[in-house]
Amino acid sequence: MFRHDYSPSMAKPSTRHKSSLSAAWLFLTGAFVALLLVWSFSAFSSSSQRFDTLSESKSATDRKQGRCDMGAVNLQYDPPNETFYDDPRLSYTVGNKVENWNQKRKEWFKHHPSFAAGAAERIVMVTGSQPSPCKNPIGDHLLLRTFKNKVDYCRIHGYDIFYNSVLLHPKMNSYWAKIPIVKAGMLAHPEAEWIWWVDSDALVTDMEFKLPLHRYKNHNVVVHGWPGMIYENKSWTSLNAGVFLIRNCQWSMDFLETWANMGPISPDFSKWGPIQRSIFKDKLFPESDDQTALIYLLYKEKEKYYDNIYLEGEFDFESYWVGVLPTYDNMTEQYIEIDRRSPTLRRRHAEKVSEFYGAEREKYLKAAGNGRGSWRRPFITHFTGCQPCSGNHNPMYSGEACWKGMVKALNFADNQVLRKYGFVHPNLRDSSLVSPVPFDYPVPNEDGPWG
């Protein structure tokens, strides 16, 4: 798919929600943490060689009561209370409506209290590719590496990731395949507030960036897009449907069914292509496609969809590779400059606390801006127009440009991960070569592994 790059951004106010906390709550939380500290240190000191395992009996008691082991979610507890899973009418397949989902999900949480804490920020990334080997000889290698890239991002930020490699509905193929997968993901993951679909040809190229979920609290779908391009320009590139967040709620369930009904599952499928093209004249595919279908809904039923779908245009929710790829080298330089100024950012650290450093870097990124001319790393670089698996690509550029571009983007991203393991690719074009990162790198006015 192709998108319009660097459209005017749409400003939406960032809102914050503050819940009131009682003094008693704070006191007891404090007491809990204090006890936790005491317990954990005594556990460590009892053996200098290794840490004691948790008591099995204590865990067992807690698990039976649905509590979590020392604060984490409880993976071992599913009480016999009836939930939506016990309803024979519930179907994972698109075309069979799920009803009353908010209430059902709420009931599920009631019976799984350990999952309630943090639920609002819980994300499951969903991605995938075809079940058979790729036609493009380098295709599966690129898929392997783009999957690794997403797993890296999810590990750093504590998100789950599901890679799907089957067609869940035989008719919903190609760019329509994601809709049945997202629906199944919502049902399989009631604990997650958000499902985050990311195309296989989209890479995370800012491993530190965290989705600003607080901006989306009044919306159910988030997609990279620009309202002017929908309502004035009437362009099928007014948003990109290859990366989207969707809230795990009834509205989304209904929306997925409506969306799917403009796809091959619908008896009217053949009519939708011409209808879409009559409005969105730059549309590429003759038949109905998921992206134009989504734009069509926003265009035709603005009152129903526009208030629920957040068109994120303030940062690179996904960005067209052709525009951003040439800027990587300058970005690398700019980020090294930041490192030179910040002793904190030069500190080595456990990969698990990377978010602390991401927040620290934000202080230095205010000047970078967003969009065209910005030297901030693009959050996601999307190889729109390249099809790594089939090998087909937009004739505007060569396949070589696509695959080499992906390798460069992968190494650009991998450098942000690998550094926590002590290494770096000095040359983004060379996936094989790595060098150790010197201590306190980059010291002002000294060369390092990047040269």
Add this chain to the structure above:
Amino acid sequence: MFRHDYSPSMAKPSTRHKSSLSAAWLFLTGAFVALLLVWSFSAFSSSSQRFDTLSESKSATDRKQGRCDMGAVNLQYDPPNETFYDDPRLSYTVGNKVENWNQKRKEWFKHHPSFAAGAAERIVMVTGSQPSPCKNPIGDHLLLRTFKNKVDYCRIHGYDIFYNSVLLHPKMNSYWAKIPIVKAGMLAHPEAEWIWWVDSDALVTDMEFKLPLHRYKNHNVVVHGWPGMIYENKSWTSLNAGVFLIRNCQWSMDFLETWANMGPISPDFSKWGPIQRSIFKDKLFPESDDQTALIYLLYKEKEKYYDNIYLEGEFDFESYWVGVLPTYDNMTEQYIEIDRRSPTLRRRHAEKVSEFYGAEREKYLKAAGNGRGSWRRPFITHFTGCQPCSGNHNPMYSGEACWKGMVKALNFADNQVLRKYGFVHPNLRDSSLVSPVPFDYPVPNEDGPWG
């Protein structure tokens, strides 16, 4: 690598550690959970459409004090206190010894208290493959799917996974590459008690099985092996070094250096091959290999290594695909039989609580036994002798047998995952075809998607 299949099992007593918990602790935990419940329900009831986000101000305060957000680990807190990361002498590279690691790790936990709870059971799976595309045309496709398989297992059990696609030490290639990766993983993940190396050609084929960590509490390395084969038969297949658990401690740091010193990093590398072969006469490779090197250490310095290395022979810590592949169909039947007997196991559920069902199934698996003749699913099916990426394989079997076998194993495993998303592969040879799983399947004496 090749291993001897179904060797006599080595019985080691399973030990349990019980810590005493004060009544006050239980009381406060209870109070905490009770409050949590009240809080979470009130949060849900304030909006019927969606759940409120956590207060940002509360989180911020907690994070500054190193506490966790409502019980999870705190990814956003790295205080300025000095840790081992601030020591310029610390090197991620093999050949540079890490000293006093237990103390250093303990200090790190002191400054990162949210990671202390659950530390003893925290595992990071580490795997990987070469940086360049595979020579075997289907190679990268198989690597993609075996990686997905591991990600699935780790998601279900709450483990982190790191896929490495570079050579961290230019000399440590081929089967030696894992040692530098495991060392870097230990340093990058002080929060994890265990690093679990799994070869790219090894697949998890029992998604429900959980590593019995309590058995390993007095050991630092766990590997599939049989002492009789080491000390009597003197065979290089007396253990398999393609899958191992290693404790994140000083002993392991020293061990990795010793192990690496029989590899290409050593000036004596060329001498080690003939030395190994003089003892382990069935050894395949003329040069020193990681597996024979490990066996050599156990053989030569039994007192130093045997007490620290647990030779797991009681279950399929990894198992040779040639032996187990033909048993999948019967296993599938046996497991469906269990489902017919257990209404609990027929219940649909959130993927996140799969461990509950794994524990439930254990009740029915007592009769299955282990090893030869068992109908218990092998925990890991290892395609030893097949090299999916290079395409080279043991001349005993065809490449076709390897790749088709891997596809069958992948689908066998995927069926255990996909079911939580409502679908199943009716035919293990066909990766593309899936069917919806009917409600309450398998009802006694009725056919379903497998039938």
